[in-house]
Amino acid sequence: MKKTAMILMVIAILSKVIGFSRDLILSYFYGISDLTDAYFISNTIPTVLFSVVGLGLLTSFIPVYQKIRLEKGDKHADRFTNNIINIVFLCSVIILILGLIFTDKLVSIFAPGFADDVFDTAIIFTRINLFSILFIGHIYIIVGYLNANNTFVGPSIRSIAFNITLITFIFLSYFFNNAILLPSGVVVAMLIQFLLLIHYLRKINYSYSFKLNIKDEYLRKMFYMSLPIMISVSINQINVIVDKSIASEILQGGISSLTYANIIYLLVDGIIIVTLLSIVFPKLNNSYINKQIKVFICLIKEIQKYFVIVIIPITIILIYFSYEIVNIIYGRGSFDKSDVKLTAGNLSLYSIGIIGFALRDLYSKAFYAMENTKIPMINATIALFINIILNFVLSSIFGIGGLALATSISGIVAAILIGYSLNKKVKIFSFDNFFINSLKFIVLNSVFFITLVVTDKILSNYFFSFISLVLSSLISICFYVILLSVFKLVRIEKIISKIVSFNKKK
Numbered sequence: 001m002k003k004t005a006m007i008l009m010v011i012a013i014l015s016k017v018i019g020f021s022r023d024l025i026l027s028y029f030y031g032i033s034d035l036t037d038a039y040f041i042s043n044t045i046p047t048v049l050f051s052v053v054g055l056g057l058l059t060s061f062i063p064v065y066q067k068i069r070l071e072k073g074d075k076h077a078d079r080f081t082n083n084i085i086n087i088v089f090l091c092s093v094i095i096l097i098l099g100l101i102f103t104d105k106l107v108s109i110f111a112p113g114f115a116d117d118v119f120d121t122a123i124i125f126t127r128i129n130l131f132s133i134l135f136i137g138h139i140y141i142i143v144g145y146l147n148a149n150n151t152f153v154g155p156s157i158r159s160i161a162f163n164i165t166l167i168t169f170i171f172l173s174y175f176f177n178n179a180i181l182l183p184s185g186v187v188v189a190m191l192i193q194f195l196l197l198i199h200y201l202r203k204i205n206y207s208y209s210f211k212l213n214i215k216d217e218y219l220r221k222m223f224y225m226s227l228p229i230m231i232s233v234s235i236n237q238i239n240v241i242v243d244k245s246i247a248s249e250i251l252q253g254g255i256s257s258l259t260y261a262n263i264i265y266l267l268v269d270g271i272i273i274v275t276l277l278s279i280v281f282p283k284l285n286n287s288y289i290n291k292q293i294k295v296f297i298c299l300i301k302e303i304q305k306y307f308v309i310v311i312i313p314i315t316i317i318l319i320y321f322s323y324e325i326v327n328i329i330y331g332r333g334s335f336d337k338s339d340v341k342l343t344a345g346n347l348s349l350y351s352i353g354i355i356g357f358a359l360r361d362l363y364s365k366a367f368y369a370m371e372n373t374k375i376p377m378i379n380a381t382i383a384l385f386i387n388i389i390l391n392f393v394l395s396s397i398f399g400i401g402g403l404a405l406a407t408s409i410s411g412i413v414a415a416i417l418i419g420y421s422l423n424k425k426v427k428i429f430s431f432d433n434f435f436i437n438s439l440k441f442i443v444l445n446s447v448f449f450i451t452l453v454v455t456d457k458i459l460s461n462y463f464f465s466f467i468s469l470v471l472s473s474l475i476s477i478c479f480y481v482i483l484l485s486v487f488k489l490v491r492i493e494k495i496i497s498k499i500v501s502f503n504k505k506k
Contacts, residue, residue, distance in 0.1 A: 353408025
């Protein structure tokens, strides 16, 4: 698992670097503008429309698929997969047709503050982007199938192909002065992802057939299991709609600023959180259905500790160097200094909630592995109400940044509540050393922050901001790793042995 995780993280880093290049090129050519607001809204709408179904199916698919394999064998499990793929196709077509008919209504819901010309552009972009729905649902199911069959590299590589395609179309749209190529690129990129995943399906000898069986007993089980997940995802998407709607009312370019800041947050999410959870979830499910509860709890504790140790220092770096990070990534071309300052503020406030979102997702996956989808749904509902209330309260105080802060606070509260619920089911927290370990982490990260500030103040007198950022972060991280060993939270020799053993295996 550890070797696979390392390979996936390397792929994820490469994908995120290319993704950053994509966002950098987009910001260079178009900056924060009405056009980018329309573009980002057109990307959001198809995602919201199908991610509700797609994420529900993906999360519930793996436990049901593995149950079928265990009870009836691989052939029956593959027939079940074919059935799901065909049903998803029919649902995609229906959602696409409805989306094309009611495009103007959708745009008005997501961005009521758009002026007439921006609104018209968003409608055109959205109608093109809606065709990506034909591929989104299938991508979710195929990724779930490949992960359930211990194929992780292929699904990870698809993001690289996706981003390269988008970069190509951003260049084409600018040089041919044709903005329609921006949403067109998204559809083509989705198609390429889909075709790449088909290639990996063939490599593991998957056989497709067009058969529908809506009376399948496992289909009903999957539907009942996925329904609370769909409701949870729907609630999360309502959060997105509310955020975008309020942002469109507060500030011209507000949606773009939040999106650019969120992209940087998604770097951490994609490399660390999503990568690990995609590997751990099938293992959590296997250990639970085989009644290996000690293994189940150990996995949760291991990832939980890893998240806390890794994510908090990253959060400190993102907050302290928010302006420098945004300026390095976006600060050129049409993306001026005021755009940098606005986006940096949003990045700082989004960063506060990274650890909350990581732990919330981990605990939710644990419940899904236990085939308990009700508690994550309730948790998502509570987080929704907290986020909506805080959106209105904090945006009136802090403006556009209040939306980012509200998102972070609701994420942390959601993590605490669902963690408490999970601990009542399986004891994932050891309160014997809780206060001692908490104090250690507080001292450890305080020292990390002081080291970061002091080294930056010294190095900034001799180097450019980028070099100072990198050197300060590396020095602080090295000191942090040493302190982890001193406080007996992680042993340095264990880290070194893992690196050495991994290099030997390569």
